[in-house]
Amino acid sequence: MNIDSVKSMTENCPxxxxxxxxxxxxxxxxxxxxxxxxxxxxxxxxxEDIARAAGVTxxxxxxxxxxxxxxxxxxxxxxxxxxxxxxxxxxDDFDGSASxxxxxxxxxxxxxxxxxxxxxxxxxxxxxxxxxxxLARFYFEELIAPSNQxxxxxxxxxxxxxxxxxxxxxxxxxxxxxxxxxxxxxxxSFGQLPGCCIGSTKDPLGFLQDALDLVLHGLKNN
Amino acid sequence: MNIDSVKSMTENCPxxxxxxxxxxxxxxxxxxxxxxxxxxxxxxxxxEDIARAAGVTxxxxxxxxxxxxxxxxxxxxxxxxxxxxxxxxxxDDFDGSASxxxxxxxxxxxxxxxxxxxxxxxxxxxxxxxxxxxLARFYFEELIAPSNQxxxxxxxxxxxxxxxxxxxxxxxxxxxxxxxxxxxxxxxSFGQLPGCCIGSTKDPLGFLQDALDLVLHGLKNN
DNA sequence: ATCAAGCTACTGAACAGTGATTTATTAATT
DNA sequence: AATTAATAAATCACTGTTCAGTAGCTTGAT
Numbered sequence: 001m002n003i004d005s006v007k008s009m010t011e012n013c014p015x016x017x018x019x020x021x022x023x024x025x026x027x028x029x030x031x032x033x034x035x036x037x038x039x040x041x042x043x044x045x046x047x048e049d050i051a052r053a054a055g056v057t058x059x060x061x062x063x064x065x066x067x068x069x070x071x072x073x074x075x076x077x078x079x080x081x082x083x084x085x086x087x088x089x090x091x092d093d094f095d096g097s098a099s100x101x102x103x104x105x106x107x108x109x110x111x112x113x114x115x116x117x118x119x120x121x122x123x124x125x126x127x128x129x130x131x132x133x134x135l136a137r138f139y140f141e142e143l144i145a146p147s148n149q150x151x152x153x154x155x156x157x158x159x160x161x162x163x164x165x166x167x168x169x170x171x172x173x174x175x176x177x178x179x180x181x182x183x184x185x186x187x188x189s190f191g192q193l194p195g196c197c198i199g200s201t202k203d204p205l206g207f208l209q210d211a212l213d214l215v216l217h218g219l220k221n222n
Numbered sequence: 223m224n225i226d227s228v229k230s231m232t233e234n235c236p237x238x239x240x241x242x243x244x245x246x247x248x249x250x251x252x253x254x255x256x257x258x259x260x261x262x263x264x265x266x267x268x269x270e271d272i273a274r275a276a277g278v279t280x281x282x283x284x285x286x287x288x289x290x291x292x293x294x295x296x297x298x299x300x301x302x303x304x305x306x307x308x309x310x311x312x313x314d315d316f317d318g319s320a321s322x323x324x325x326x327x328x329x330x331x332x333x334x335x336x337x338x339x340x341x342x343x344x345x346x347x348x349x350x351x352x353x354x355x356x357l358a359r360f361y362f363e364e365l366i367a368p369s370n371q372x373x374x375x376x377x378x379x380x381x382x383x384x385x386x387x388x389x390x391x392x393x394x395x396x397x398x399x400x401x402x403x404x405x406x407x408x409x410x411s412f413g414q415l416p417g418c419c420i421g422s423t424k425d426p427l428g429f430l431q432d433a434l435d436l437v438l439h440g441l442k443n444n
Numbered sequence: 445a446t447c448a449a450g451c452t453a454c455t456g457a458a459c460a461g462t463g464a465t466t467t468a469t470t471a472a473t474t
Numbered sequence: 475a476a477t478t479a480a481t482a483a484a485t486c487a488c489t490g491t492t493c494a495g496t497a498g499c500t501t502g503a504t
Contacts, residue, residue: 043265127349218440
């Protein structure tokens with residue numbers, strides 16, 4: 001359907017060379033740009049790469065976005081939206097133990113974020129943070145800080161209920177997040193190289209659960 | 223010609239505009255390149271940035287290196303050398319408990335690697351892995367895999383002696399490494415942004431020790 | 445020790461390729 | 475036929491690389 005039309009547009013249909021799609025273009029361009037950025041990095045992807053990946057030519061992206069940087073910003077702003085709210089809700093609605101909740105959250109996170117294209121964006125943000133300070137701040141304030149706060153609340157709940165011992169909250173939150181981040185980063189940096197895999201890239205979800213278990217075992221009151 | 227540029231070129235001697243230093247140049251250029259790459263990323267760093275940071279002009283780096291990419295490779299190859307051997311030796315010579323050894327190793331690692339310019343290179347490698355697959359493989363084989371093996375040995379020793387319970391080795395190693403990596407990465411990506419700090423960037427060494435304690439608590443036989 | 449003469453590390457202007465952005469033109473849609 | 479989405483050629487700024495010239499160093503004859 002869509003793919004076919006793109007093909008015929010660029011490849012072998014001599015009549016209809018292209019199609020007008022004012023509504024769909026912006027999203028198509030952003031999708032294409034995300035995958036290109038993730039694949040090659042910001043600087044190494046040319047506007048033409050983005051355009052071709054979106055099935056248009058060099059000039060078209062400029063009809064919808066001011067320039068390359070604005071495309072990057074639009075991607076960043078558009079991607080960090082609703083996932084966190086989902087996790088927030090998950091945490092609020094859950095009425096089992098804090099441990100069980102954490103397991104749920106990790107599984108959910110992996111499925112919705114860790115696995116998804118937005119994981120590539122996270123790696124990209126980390127790589128490009130120094131070059132886009134405003135975006136880095138945005139990323140930090142919109143995603144990292146709230147994630148930390150959410151985890152803090154869950155941990156505090158576990159401590160209050162006596163399920164966990166009174167560990168230093170701030171450091172423990174970071175310790176819980178670390179495996180998630182490294183899994184995401186590694187799978188995007190070395191995941192493609194044949195043979196270059198460590199435990200966490202072979203079986204990401206399994207690793208995440210094991211890592212969580214390990215920390216939880218250390219958190220338990222005994 | 224500009225007086226300032228002459229001054230900056232030679233620091234403070236208005237007569238001798240430059241000096242011949244065949245022996246020292248390569249190292250100076252590599253040092254300069256490392257700091258520029260770490261600061262701006264590979265693509266965003268111009269050869270002239272490197273040259274100026276090394277106190278020479280655009281042409282000079284080409285007297286010692288074929289091109290920009292070779293400079294990057296030279297840095298990568300030159301940086302991942304002896305630290306791991308030091309840690310290896312530390313582990314072999316140590317005769318206390320596995321927990322105490324791990325604490326020693328973390329402290330040593332932070333001082334010699336986490337804190338140092340080579341930490342910036344690690345972040346850089348992660349960011350550029352997709353663009354330099356050969357280098358990424360080199361980095362993986364020379365640094366990541368051996369680090370994993372070293373930690374495996376230490377863990378296994380702890381398990382054999384009955385100090386630790388029999389956890390899944392591969393995943394546990396990755397779980398131990400995760401806080402080190404995130405600390406390094408975060409401090410380089412968000413460390414400069416005022417106000418953007420999480421627990422691990424505020425007090426890195428403290429965080430590393432706490433994170434290790436947490437996992438060790440989970441590892442202990444009780 | 446001095447100084448001329450040669451050597452070469454280094455400079456900096458010029459070159460060439462690249463890639464972001466603009467714009468005149470074309471053709472799909474209404 | 476009018477409108478305008480999209481193209482494709484042109485522009486323009488930038489940057490990696492080269493190279494002819496310059497100046498700091500070395501050597502050896504005096």
